[in-house]
Amino acid sequence: MAQATQDIQTRDKQEVQSPAEPTTPGRVFSPLVDIFEDDQALTIVADMPGVPSENVSIDLQEDTLTLTGVPTLTVPDSEETLVQEFEIGKFFRQFRLSEVIDQPHIKANLNHGVLRVTLPKIGPAKPRKVQITEH
Amino acid sequence: MLIRQVKRWPFENQLNGFSELDRLRRDLSRFLTTPGGQVGLDSPAGVYPFLTVTQDQDNFYIRSEIPGMTMDELDVSVTGRNVTVSGERKIPTEDQQVRYHRREREAGKFRRQFNLPSDVDCDKVEAKYRHGALMVILPKAESAKPRKIAING
Numbered sequence: 329m330a331q332a333t334q335d336i337q338t339r340d341k342q343e344v345q346s347p348a349e350p351t352t353p354g355r356v357f358s359p360l361v362d363i364f365e366d367d368q369a370l371t372i373v374a375d376m377p378g379v380p381s382e383n384v385s386i387d388l389q390e391d392t393l394t395l396t397g398v399p400t401l402t403v404p405d406s407e408e409t410l411v412q413e414f415e416i417g418k419f420f421r422q423f424r425l426s427e428v429i430d431q432p433h434i435k436a437n438l439n440h441g442v443l444r445v446t447l448p449k450i451g452p453a454k455p456r457k458v459q460i461t462e463h
Numbered sequence: 464m465l466i467r468q469v470k471r472w473p474f475e476n477q478l479n480g481f482s483e484l485d486r487l488r489r490d491l492s493r494f495l496t497t498p499g500g501q502v503g504l505d506s507p508a509g510v511y512p513f514l515t516v517t518q519d520q521d522n523f524y525i526r527s528e529i530p531g532m533t534m535d536e537l538d539v540s541v542t543g544r545n546v547t548v549s550g551e552r553k554i555p556t557e558d559q560q561v562r563y564h565r566r567e568r569e570a571g572k573f574r575r576q577f578n579l580p581s582d583v584d585c586d587k588v589e590a591k592y593r594h595g596a597l598m599v600i601l602p603k604a605e606s607a608k609p610r611k612i613a614i615n616g
Contacts, residue, residue: 338511338512362568371557375531403524408519410517410518410580414514
């Protein structure tokens with residue numbers, strides 16, 4: 329067998345630690361992410377398995393970006409559990425952004441449980457020039 | 464009496480409606496199998512992907528979270544009571560220009576094999592992959608289903 333790729337390592341789902349008490353039952357997990365940037369944009373790719381697009385929310389307030397996803401997957405009570413290695417729960421993760429983001433042009437796309445958010449920068453690279461008119 | 468005292472101290476104030484004990488029980492259940500269902504996993508939790516196996520009277524159900532796959536990269540095969548879930552997760556490479564700040568998502572091959580407590584009807588197994596979550600419904604073989612015996616008086 330060609331050793332082109334490595335085997336995937338497992339990682340336990342990381343539960344979100346919050347000082348606030350939950351008001352709804354169920355655990356909340358932090359999705360695994362890739363974050364990268366180029367000159368134009370900052371991109372966040374997050375794994376949110378089981379979450380349909382209508383259950384994703386992306387919220388940017390001041391410099392805090394909040395990603396939330398609610399999976400539709402459930403195990404009905406009529407089923408008896410034989411093995412449980414993971415739990416289904418909400419996804420939640422917050423990021424503090426260090427750059428100014430062009431909010432109206434944020435783009436998001438969800439594909440088989442992978443959320444990709446592109447945040448275009450309004451960086452110092454593009455200084456706004458104020459035109460002064462003279463009479 | 465003693466149990467009650469032990470339970471009340473010192474966690475009383477930390478317990479909310481969704482209690483820590485509940486949580487602990489669920490975590491432990493990952494390492495223990497229930498007496499009724501001897502699901503023989505190839506290895507304890509630690510091999511990708513994580514699975515949940517349940518049953519009702521007619522079917523076994525396998526659920527797993529495998530985000531970012533396509534149908535043809537994912538393979539489920541069943542023989543008798545043996546189930547294999549395998550595939551290769553690919554993460555497309557980004558432009559050379561980008562600078563990574565975090566890389567938590569992993570790509571690679573995976574393969575998970577295990578035995579269900581009884582045989583299944585291989586022809587009627589159904590697998591669905593939606594929103595990055597896999598769900599396999601495996602109807603139990605007729606011989607494995609509980610049979611109700613009529614008692615004649």
